[in-house]
Amino acid sequence: MTALRITIVGDGSSDANLQPIIDWLIKDRFPMCAYEIAYAHQLRTDGMSLQKRMSAAFALYPCDVLIVHRDAERVDIAARQKEIEKAAVAEDLGLPIVALVPIKMTEAWLLFDEAAIRSAAGNPNGKVALKLPRPKDVEKISDAKTLIFDALKTASELNGRRLENFNVRQARNRVAGLIKDFSSLRHLSAFSQFESRFTVAIEALI
Template identity: 25%
Template sequence: MTVLVLALYAEGHTDESFLPVVIQRTAEEILARHGRTVVDVLEPINLNHGIDRQFETREERMIEAARRASGYHALIVHADADYPTQVRALNERYLPGEERVRELREIGESLCGNLIPIIPIQMTEAWMLADPIALCNVIGVQALPQALGIPVHPHQVESDTNPKRTLHEVLERALTQRPRRRRRVNLSSIYEPLARQIDLARLAGVPAYARFLSDLTTTFRVLGLAS
């Protein structure tokens, strides 16, 4: 059996709670549909321990992440768009680092050569709004998306200029429906359980996730893991 080893360089602690699980589930689904053999998909290994403190520029951080991921199947590089499209984040915070990694590999340095960007529009919290049913289940309430201020259609989450604030507001509205003694829920506590419950088919309706899904599928084909 092949064991798939992915690495993740993420921007923030909450991203590190949500993205690894979503990436693992996405990889499992791709390989279940298109895999050429049985593959055991490990949860991506978080490489951001100390990198941001040790290295000043984004390029240096990506190079170090690729160095630590040497021998892994792929390195997934996260950058929130903080903007209505991925273009700016891709051009400013991903492509320069990817190019430097490629140049260093060409002169013989041992770095991971399969880099994949994962760039949510605005921020990762937008993806967390894509599946209202899963979000309500994790919070522990039953409510219509409209009543909580959650977009009905997945693609609409990318129009939200501040999805983290929206998520806070959704949580506040939802908690008013619970008994007073159960109204304390920390937002940070829902990232991982939501990542495990979110419907990937709903998430695929979010264009930024759909692009990541396509890029990951292409990488698996290059690696000979998928047809």
């Protein structure tokens, strides 16, 4: 087969951070596999049902595997997974669709790498304490987005107007690309579930 094509469908601006995670996972599990990953960033999702979002993503970014991300947030993770599975059956695109559902939100999966956060903040040699949770506790954080934003601001060690002008969203979107090893995520139940489903889908295609 030619290069395996993988498309990620997200539901927020931070979901581009999933691409480096998927990239690392494929290299780790399938080092001989040729692949391409696309994040459906051009997809306009306002008012679009989940199943139509899948269909639109596939039309814009044809693929062999579609990864559909939804944050669980206040909904049980199993309910989110069933929601994605139901939409996949209804749309019937004829390809594997893998649900990716963090227990809270995507940002929780970026909180374990202090060095990456400092580098993304533009201050890799900073020493100020960031007060990050232990890797095994990140799924317990109720608002990981606020936590990583605060950590990035603290890591920047900027003050006054320079801190006001610090683009924390851009900094957040750099974090995942600076992480070299995501194996710590394997301690998290949501990631383990995703990895298992994703592995089965890829093994069926290669």
